[in-house]
Amino acid sequence: MEIKVLRNVMVKNNAIGGDNRWRLKKNNVFTINMLSSPGAGKTTLLQNTIGKLQEKYRIAVIEGDLYTSKDAQALESFNIPLVQINTEGGCHLDARMISGALDSINLEDIDLLFVENVGNLVCPSGFDLGENRRILIYPLTEGDDKPTKYATMFSKVDLVIINKVDIAPYLNVSVEKAMEEVRKVNETCEIIALSATKPESLEDWFQWIEKESVSALQE
Amino acid sequence: MEIKVLRNVMVKNNAIGGDNRWRLKKNNVFTINMLSSPGAGKTTLLQNTIGKLQEKYRIAVIEGDLYTSKDAQALESFNIPLVQINTEGGCHLDARMISGALDSINLEDIDLLFVENVGNLVCPSGFDLGENRRILIYPLTEGDDKPTKYATMFSKVDLVIINKVDIAPYLNVSVEKAMEEVRKVNETCEIIALSATKPESLEDWFQWIEKESVSALQE
Numbered sequence: 001m002e003i004k005v006l007r008n009v010m011v012k013n014n015a016i017g018g019d020n021r022w023r024l025k026k027n028n029v030f031t032i033n034m035l036s037s038p039g040a041g042k043t044t045l046l047q048n049t050i051g052k053l054q055e056k057y058r059i060a061v062i063e064g065d066l067y068t069s070k071d072a073q074a075l076e077s078f079n080i081p082l083v084q085i086n087t088e089g090g091c092h093l094d095a096r097m098i099s100g101a102l103d104s105i106n107l108e109d110i111d112l113l114f115v116e117n118v119g120n121l122v123c124p125s126g127f128d129l130g131e132n133r134r135i136l137i138y139p140l141t142e143g144d145d146k147p148t149k150y151a152t153m154f155s156k157v158d159l160v161i162i163n164k165v166d167i168a169p170y171l172n173v174s175v176e177k178a179m180e181e182v183r184k185v186n187e188t189c190e191i192i193a194l195s196a197t198k199p200e201s202l203e204d205w206f207q208w209i210e211k212e213s214v215s216a217l218q219e
Numbered sequence: 220m221e222i223k224v225l226r227n228v229m230v231k232n233n234a235i236g237g238d239n240r241w242r243l244k245k246n247n248v249f250t251i252n253m254l255s256s257p258g259a260g261k262t263t264l265l266q267n268t269i270g271k272l273q274e275k276y277r278i279a280v281i282e283g284d285l286y287t288s289k290d291a292q293a294l295e296s297f298n299i300p301l302v303q304i305n306t307e308g309g310c311h312l313d314a315r316m317i318s319g320a321l322d323s324i325n326l327e328d329i330d331l332l333f334v335e336n337v338g339n340l341v342c343p344s345g346f347d348l349g350e351n352r353r354i355l356i357y358p359l360t361e362g363d364d365k366p367t368k369y370a371t372m373f374s375k376v377d378l379v380i381i382n383k384v385d386i387a388p389y390l391n392v393s394v395e396k397a398m399e400e401v402r403k404v405n406e407t408c409e410i411i412a413l414s415a416t417k418p419e420s421l422e423d424w425f426q427w428i429e430k431e432s433v434s435a436l437q438e
Contacts, residue, residue, distance in 0.1 A: 037256045037257045037258070037338070037340075037361075038256045038340045038361050038365055038368070038369060039256070039358075039360065039361025039362045039365055040361075065368055066341065066368060066369060066370065066371065067367065067368060067370050068367050068368050070364060070367075070368060089341075089371045090341075091310065091339075091341040091342050118341070119256070119340065119368075119369070120310075120339060120340070120341050120342075121256075121257045121338065121339070122285065122308075122309075122310040122337070122339050122342070123310050123339075123341070123342065139258075139360070141258065141358070141360035141361075141383070141386070142256075142257050142258025142259075142360075143258045145289060146257055146258055148286065148287050148289070149257070149284055149285060149286060149287050149289060149338075150257060150285060150338070151285065151286050152285065152308050164360070167360070167386065167389055167390070170386055170389050171386070172416075197391075
């Protein structure tokens with residue numbers, strides 16, 4: 001059996017990612033690619049973020065899942081542009097999928113776009129979607145030793161959100177240790193500890209969005 | 220750029236997986252492929268399993284990680300055959316890696332082999348390593364809605380271990396709901412709820428190993 005692969009998959013992805021970035025920038029849309037393992041709290045964080053920031057920003061969300069539209073359904077009540085991408089078993093979103101999703105969003109009418117990637121701490125790290133910033137949601141329930149074990153992902157993000165810190169007292173883990181481990185593989189990213197279920201803990205995250213949305217659109 | 224792929228990767232993997240299975244069976248080794256997201260508790264479960272079963276079985280472990288040998292180090296005190304595979308960023312173990320690892324284990328001297336796969340709820344599901352049984356460690360800290368979202372993985376395992384049930388009271392999740400969700404995508408697998416950190420909760424798991432080790436070697 002012989003299969004000819006006529007293009008380098010990553011080169012093509014990154015070219016389409018570049019197109020996406022240009023298209024988003026032209027419309028002054030600040031785009032965040034949200035990465036994590038399954039069940040890290042991305043959707044919960046989105047719920048408590050959109051609820052708070054909806055008055056300030058016109059927000060849209062692209063949801064990536066292997067199957068189901070549960071995550072999109074969880075955001076339906078906000079009445080914002082929502083696009084569900086099902087990868088049908090695929091382990092990551094790619095730039096072409098995002099390009100297709102952007103076709104169905106009126107970009108002139110939004111300021112802030114969240115892309116919730118497939119829950120996977122390995123594969124999505126290699127794919128530029130055209131985002132301005134990449135963030136990683138890292139729940140302490142996974143243990144405080146993950147950054148060096150999944151170094152590729154941790155090294156390629158602009159912000160690490162250490163999530164579920166309210167559960168830490170019931171686990172044999174430490175927020176400080178988790179932060180130190182992040183620093184071993186990423187010296188420059190920002191690190192914010194919070195509990196996505198506790199709206200009162202999200203202030204630093206909101207400030208990060210405000211700060212980065214300004215600087216990203218000047219780049 | 221043109222790349223020729225001369226073989227179907229999966230066909231080749233499965234052929235080597237078949238070779239591994241034959242080689243293990245010839246030596247009466249019962250092999251379990253342990254799958255999960257990052258931080259689900261595979262290594263902790265192994266620690267409390269080896270400690271208990273070491274008197275009854277001669278045990279070996281193959282550890283799969285992108286980088287580091289932390290998981291293997293966590294098992295060093297048991298003084299058993301331990302092989303660390305580093306995938307260098309790769310998202311799953313494949314049959315060829317296992318074949319190489321088996322070369323360095325004296326199979327005549329073991330009864331029970333655990334393969335701890337890379338933490339990833341998507342990609343490892345497609346790769347037959349030559350195991351007798353596949354088990355999935357699914358921690359409640361990921362939420363009770365994951366089976367239908369990651370249906371490929373959940374549908375391809377013989378046993379789902381619902382882990383971290385001791386933390387459930389501090390989360391908005393239910394063991395019963397998690398079990399119902401597993402049944403939606405896998406009607407035949409066994410399901411055991413436990414806390415890998417609590418040795419007293421592991422009795423059903425030990426009985427499953429005993430039962431399956433007998434039946435698998437008669438297949």
